[in-house]
Amino acid sequence: MNTSLLQYILHLADNSFIYGHRLSEWCGHGPELEVDMALSNIALDNIGAARSLYQYAAQLEGNGKTEDSYPYLRDGRAFRNVLLVELPKGNFAETIARSFFFDAYQSLLYKALMDSSDKQLAAIAEKSLKEVTYHLRFSSEWVIRLGDGTEESKQKMQDAISKYWDYTGELFSASETEIDMIKNGMAPDIESLKPSWEKIVSDTLEEATLSYPLRADGAWFQRGGKKGVHTEHLGFILTEVQYLQKSYPGCEW
């Protein structure tokens, strides 16, 4: 079995799963009905993509693994999601900032991943790209609406952009698994996608009359998730997600 491929699939799956879970926390709590439905839909798309990826991982690994083995039966240290997606949902502007950064990243990643020499990854990317296009439209429109809105909404949006900025570097810093996958043609060179991402971000922030967070070249960024070193927040998510399987192992209904 190709270990890098399996680790890479789990990295993508964990990203979508944890991000989807964070978005689902808005279900029934959105600031207005349309936003509530949008965030719940985006959560579902991500959890759906995570399922396709976990199923693929289970098929590769065999050994009695199923799609449920990974989200429910692994400890935090085994999760390979980036830190950005596990941070608490925060206020609405903060959720939008995180979504905008992450949707823009996912849209570029999936577009490039469609060329993967691994047919199943390419198929999942093709399917997900169509959905992420809607997600990015939603989050970038809200960045613009809040940024170019009232004095208060502008301040909140600007603060949210600054707050999550330190977590965006990890998206484009390749882990050992990613370097391996890039070498064997199964994954796109993640670092080469960064300029396109910066362009999407700067164009949107400009339209939103917000300022682009300036950092010196080589500035320090938060990272660790890709290696399994997480913030304390992931533990709280897993406590909730895994409660049933930990209390009643093997429970089904």
Next chain:
Amino acid sequence: MKSKEDILSILENVCDPEVPVLTIQDLGIVRDVHVISDKEVEVVITPTYSGCPAMNTISMNIKFELLAHGFEQVLVTEILSPAWTTDWMRESGKQKLKEYGIAPPQYDTMNNPRESDFVVPCPLCSSTNTKLVSQFGSTACKALYKCNDCLEPFDYFKCH
């Protein structure tokens, strides 16, 4: 032994649980059928959206329908590529959607006009004076619109 065509016609009885006027054939999600023996058949379907909760129910209903027609082993497999598109919907299905009160997809995804040029006629009064309320509707496949003439809100089945 039953032919592929026999199976396809049996599958005309399986409806989308979320939009029950549409069969899975109207939606264009049945990609292939392999009749293995008198007792065994495989149906290959493609999901509409990754997170669509209707897919599990659809798989189950396909199984029930074929079991009821004498099969003993029914395998439903999913393929993701090529990704499902509303271009695969039947014209008659689009007509049924409209009669049901949901505006059908208006364009081929290949020649989708710019979003600002989108015109989605009201399924109730046919007015083209309508407004997008939300890209995300009651299910992943729909957007929410409002008619400025008859003032009714309505669902639009998005081009995808």
